[in-house]
Amino acid sequence: MQMSNRITAFQCSPIRRLSPYARDAVRRGVKVYHLNIGQPDIKTPPQVIEAVQQYDHSIIAYGNSEGLQELREALPLYYKKYGLNVDSEDILVTTGGSEALQFAFMTLCDPYDEIIIPEPYYTNVASFAHSAMVNLVPVTSKMEEGFSLPDISEFEKRITRKTGAILLCSPNNPTGHVYTKDELLQLLQLCEKHDIFLIVDEVYREFCYDGKEFTSILSFEEFSDRIICVDSFSKRYSMCGSRIGALVSKNKEVLEHALKLAQARLCPPDIEQVAACAALKTDDSYLCEVRSEYERRRDFIVNALKKIDGVKVGNPKGAFYLVAELPIDDAERFATFMLQDFDLNGETVMVAPCEDFYVTEGLGRRQVRIAYVLNTDDLAKAAACIEAGLKAYRSQVMGL
């Protein structure tokens, strides 16, 4: 009996791969600060929970494959706040942004087709690519350049007859880079020149710092036919567990074909969609406060990490991640060490090693992704663990 090559070809997500060690640590009585996963400690807006508590259907029935009509009709009002012109007909509600990415891959690409992506990138995209048998073609963005868009010629060089799309995430997971209007325009012009799609994952849309303005790909109406926007309620309203996202496109053919995939899986989860409807009624002040809180955390953790000997930090401007380069040989080994062999006063941290955030072999080996999803008190303790952990690792493992 054989497993498929497509599935043996890839490893578990590095975001979750070390979870068994984290559970072991907890069993040993060690407290683990989870910087490995984008699970905010921010409260879900209370009216979301209230809407769940008021759920009173007598049958939890199949809904529309396109998503709850109420939700599809409410979303355009949300986009309108950002000056974006989206119709309910442009929206396919998905089971998380994850499903929207999968639908986009399946809709645009056949096996062995290619998607061009700046690396480091959100590593779970690799799993979606492997299962769709799509090859990711990387363009490396560099820490010393703030992980900004590599020169457009680097993208153009990689376009072949097999290229289905370029995929971006803005604000970026894992680098925190927020793509500028000019960067996006350059990419769109390139996509037009070569007649390919641009997919942009904007699930962190609200999380832009330093007064930086966010440019949504949906604002480029003249290119709307080649744009697919991936969206999600998860981070925005701290409701990751609901798994409600959306695929948004003005291209009718894309939606029509993606709908086939949606119909096969019948519908997104019903109660969670009711929760999502309530989330859209959240007062704008909630998102303002959440953004300020993350900005405070970003400032705090970037400063704390920069103070540690030999640690380099990217220049995160959005989302709630950063990539840090550590004075070590192997970030996966370090992350494992932190869970298995280390504690500082009964505490340790879990980070995501970055090697799997790169397609290019050998890159990111000394980098980790840190999700600053904890309050600053916890971040202070986590930073202290990292500092002490680095010392311990360098002496005990690297023999320095």
Added chain:
Amino acid sequence: MQMSNRITAFQCSPIRRLSPYARDAVRRGVKVYHLNIGQPDIKTPPQVIEAVQQYDHSIIAYGNSEGLQELREALPLYYKKYGLNVDSEDILVTTGGSEALQFAFMTLCDPYDEIIIPEPYYTNVASFAHSAMVNLVPVTSKMEEGFSLPDISEFEKRITRKTGAILLCSPNNPTGHVYTKDELLQLLQLCEKHDIFLIVDEVYREFCYDGKEFTSILSFEEFSDRIICVDSFSKRYSMCGSRIGALVSKNKEVLEHALKLAQARLCPPDIEQVAACAALKTDDSYLCEVRSEYERRRDFIVNALKKIDGVKVGNPKGAFYLVAELPIDDAERFATFMLQDFDLNGETVMVAPCEDFYVTEGLGRRQVRIAYVLNTDDLAKAAACIEAGLKAYRSQVMGL
């Protein structure tokens, strides 16, 4: 810009394809009896809704990729009632049985690999096969043989080096056939001989009629290494909208690899899993009553259809579907006619044309799948619509 071949190669699910016509009918003021989709009118157990109403997490957070631990630990007790030995470690909670099927396909098959399946089969499987680029290889089961298992030699003939698994659904959607212990044993022996997997979709496990005993594939412990069971809460507890299912296997390698796919999509929806936990506490009398109700409906609709001139009905022993052969030229055309051009006192029915439930070209053209998920009063009216609709179609469209 090109869409993928894999997605242009298949049509929308026939179960949902005609929905726009149904909406038009409703707009014209015509009441539509939905016999096209397995959406029961049975109430969800009240404690499921109560559990939702008591959901009081302050953050709807990511859960384990494997599923809520409480749910994984409660499920073995459910299986134990049927004498089945399942550990929580054997269970991957999925977003519907649909996701379990997709995980199974992706885990076992590379593009152009094959899965052997008795036809007619649950047509959405074709969409999963198309998106995974897996070829379905049919073995035709026949109405005149009660859609029982075709001779085992028919399966053996079709096994090649590309065969990853045989896929069954028992009780069967759409035929209502319940595979016997002997049929399952023959298939397992064949799978062992050729070292392939057997996947069995048992989401209708409880719905067996005429006192017929159900044999779960999970009871064949000596073959457990090559068995994948697909399960779901949808039909059992009338909570289709929650999208909670499971992939169950004793094969550690299967689970380990399927977990990679599960980790990429992060977790199943959280609130719906809480609902599923409550569903498992449902008193056995609920399922007994539901089974009796469906048996009554089965008896009613089979009798009503058999009375209509020229209609042949399969011999459904389980699930809540039947395949009927109608005295017409084209079931899709008939189904569309019923929605667009027909009503009986302001009422009509929507049925699922069966051609897409077959891989073999040309089969099922005169067949429809009928889901008897309505109460007998509504079924009586639906049957009257079918009878009058057939007359009208034969005269107006076929010129008979």
